[in-house]
Amino acid sequence: MRYFIEFAYNGKNYHGWQQQPNAPSVQETLGKAISVLLRSTVEITGAGRTDTGVHAKQMFAHFDTDISFEADILKNKLNSYLPKDIAIIKIHTVADDAHARFDAVKRTYEYHITNVKDVFEEPLSWYCHHHLDVEKMNQAAKILFEFDDFQCFSKVNTDVKTFLCKIMEANWTKTDNKLVFTVAADRFLRNMVRAIVGTLVNVGMGKLSLEDFRKIIESKNRNEAGASAPAHGLFLTKVEYPYICGTLPLTKNSLEKKK
16 A cells, blocks of 8 residues: 655755665655555655755655554654654555656745844745845846746756746745745755745845846856855755545545546
8 A cells, every 4th residue: 555654854864855874864764654664675766855954844755565554553663763853743654656756736935035144944944134125126026927947046067858847836925034935846856946036036136136136047057146045044844645635535536436
């Protein structure tokens, strides 16, 4: 049977989601924990990969096993066994052909910036002491909707076949001394969100005009965009599937029956 495991993690101590040969990763840590508790080798496939130091408030991965278990009991055992920076939210039963990565229809990220030095916020946000024009940054963010090719914000020498992404949401909100950039799309390129944030911050600082921002996207050249924002301020906050609605796990088969 196939299961989706829903979880969260603080990425500070990991070299991203994807398993690495000589560095700790979330995928390796979680996969080993499930294998130990089920007493069987289990391979897990994530909804995507986050870079070194990036966090997730909601992430999904799937795994297959013929070993029977009660979802809530396994969830509690995993939370006791795993390190404190990985937390299991729920285990969903899904159809055998459900796929954590390819079936995701929307992913949402947040990037957190503080403009006041705060020893409690600092580990999970980027301290930027420059004055930022939030209104202008929001105007620039709207330009993202005009495009679907974001090669200029992609890590170079990546192995993707296309740089096309459909951005569904992009905006900045300000509360007290904190700025949060929310961006949602059907898919993201490697380093894309951090590159967008870094470039939008240059707009907010007055280093780039709105037309400059548009030309950067049109250039499809990573060297034209701004430097990537630090990883520790970035959170994957939501991954959405057509057959998981709220807390009710719907398999593909049951979704067909509801039509």
